[in-house]
Every structure is written in C-alpha cells, then in structure tokens.
Amino acid sequence: MESKTPRIRPIDSSDRKLALFIVGKANFESLAVANRQAYSHPLILGTWLLLSLAFIHVMNWWPSSHRGLLGIFGYLKPLPAFASVAVPLMFLIDWNNRPHFEERTQNAIKEKDMHNPVAYYNQSPASGFWILEYGDKFIGLVALDVNDGKRTHKGIIRHFYVEEAFRNTGIQEDLLNHALTHAFDKSSALDSIEATDAPRLIPYLHECYEKSGFKLGRGSQSVGIFGYWKYCTTALQRKDWKRPSS
Structure with a gap:
C-alpha cells in the first residue's frame, strides 16, 4: 500500500481554478462563523426572546393545562412562536452580514x-x-x-x-x-x-x-x-x- x-x-x-475556489470558500467560511456568533450574541438572544413573547401574547398561545392526555400538549403551544421568530431573525442577520463578506471575496479573486x-x-x-x-x-x-x-x-x-x-x-x-x-x-x-x-x-x-x-x-x-x-x-x-x- x-x-x-x-x-x-x-x-x-x-491550480488556478482551485485557488480561486479556495479564496472564495475562505471568505464565505468567515461569513458562516460570523452568523453563528451573531445568533448566540446576548443582544440577539434577548431580542429573539422578547419578540417571541410578544408574538405569543398577540396570538394568545400561552401554555394551558386541561385534564386528560391531550392537555399535556397545551404546554407546547408557545413553541411555534419561538421558531417563527427565529427564522426571520436569522435571515436578517445573514442579510446584514453577507454583503461585507461578498465584497471581500470579490476583491480577493479580482486582485492582480x-x-x-x-x-x-x-x-x-x-x-x-x-x-x-x-x-x-x-x-x-x-x-x-x-x-x-x-x-x-x-x-x-x-x-x-x-x-x-x-x-x-x-x-x-x-x-x-x-x-x-x-x-x-x-x-x-x-x-x-x-x-x-x-x-x-x-x-x-x-x-x-x-x-x-x-x-x-x-x-x-x-x-x-x-x-x-x-x-x-x-x-x-x-x-x-x-x-x-x-
């Protein structure tokens, strides 16, 4: 062997095509890192929590308990609100961050x-x-x-x-x-x-x-x-x- x-x-x-690909990949890898760090930033987490609670209040999705097996699912009512707020918030973070890294990528691959x-x-x-x-x-x-x-x-x-x-x-x-x-x-x-x-x-x-x-x-x-x-x-x-x- x-x-x-x-x-x-x-x-x-x-190797030119490989080099161009890697230079672009490196910058977009930094974008992914930036997005992950933003998702766990205390200010972003606080915003997500407040917006989720506001959404729950507007939709009247607060947990409720009733007798019987089906009553257990009443405690799960708020969960869709947290997911519904998280998705657009993640999109907005990526939308804000992406142009900076796309510009760096374009500048790098267009260098002499x-x-x-x-x-x-x-x-x-x-x-x-x-x-x-x-x-x-x-x-x-x-x-x-x-x-x-x-x-x-x-x-x-x-x-x-x-x-x-x-x-x-x-x-x-x-x-x-x-x-x-x-x-x-x-x-x-x-x-x-x-x-x-x-x-x-x-x-x-x-x-x-x-x-x-x-x-x-x-x-x-x-x-x-x-x-x-x-x-x-x-x-x-x-x-x-x-x-x-x-």
Whole structure:
C-alpha cells in the first residue's frame, strides 16, 4: 500500500481554478462563523426572546393545562412562536452580514495576483504561492507577495487557508514557516511581512501568526452587524523572526 506524506509544492497553471475556489470558500467560511456568533450574541438572544413573547401574547398561545392526555400538549403551544421568530431573525442577520463578506471575496479573486498566479509570483525570487497536499488531497495554501519588496522592504501574505479537518494538527504552522523562510532567505532587503488577521473570525490563523512572532497593528476594519468583527493588519519584523528548527 502506498504511504501518503504531506508535501508543499509551488502552484502550477492547473491550480488556478482551485485557488480561486479556495479564496472564495475562505471568505464565505468567515461569513458562516460570523452568523453563528451573531445568533448566540446576548443582544440577539434577548431580542429573539422578547419578540417571541410578544408574538405569543398577540396570538394568545400561552401554555394551558386541561385534564386528560391531550392537555399535556397545551404546554407546547408557545413553541411555534419561538421558531417563527427565529427564522426571520436569522435571515436578517445573514442579510446584514453577507454583503461585507461578498465584497471581500470579490476583491480577493479580482486582485492582480489571481489573474495568473504562476506568472505573478514568479516575478520575484522571494515571492511564492504554495499548495499543501497529503497524497493527492488538498490541505491548504499560502501566497506571499514580495514583488515590491526592494522598494517597500515589505512582503504581504495575500492568501492563507487550511482545511478545517487538518487545523488541529498545527500543519498551518509548517505551511506559514515554509513561506516565511523562503521569503527572508531569498531577499535580504525584506524587513517585514504583513498579513490580514481576524481573531474572532479565523482564530486558527490568529494563533498561527502569534506563534510565528506576528504582532497586531493599530488599524482595523469593522464588518458585519454591530461592526462586531474586525480585520486587522498584523506584521512580523525580520528581527523578531525565529528560523524554525529542521
């Protein structure tokens, strides 16, 4: 039986559709996380409870008890009200959150690097777009852009994603370290590497960045209902980078 081993390889031209799909999937995964967190927010739960009670009162669906077996079902009368209020409330939350994440998705897949990833990331020896695989199975990807590194002395992680089933293994740390080592080794002019971090939405990447020495900056973009979720810039300085032990 052939043994499967994880490997990190450069992207090739046949991977473009996969890369576009994963970039879109990553942003809509964040939408699902945002919706779930909103559903359990105390303010949303309180609103749901108050509206449900008001609906029960208007419909006169308060519990009632009568003698006999059928009387037991009188206690279940309010339940449809809670469900009837929950469904439109969930729809409104998704309706409010969705445009922010759809915009981020469109911006990401329309970026100049996604038109021809192979050509774009071959412009600089320090840049790279890598695919992580286990046998023939896709696990994750990372794209580090250093095309303007000589001028700005800065690299940018444009895309970073690992499939949910593999996140508990910490394989994302190996993928990130591969990209960082490649960039810092190939460009002596590179002083820092930046990435976009969303601690509440993508905690596994936030933890990965922290372990690698990235530090959150001051700037942030609030998205979603109440502006509850923030996208921040996080950066790793060369002096803070620790080469992973082989």
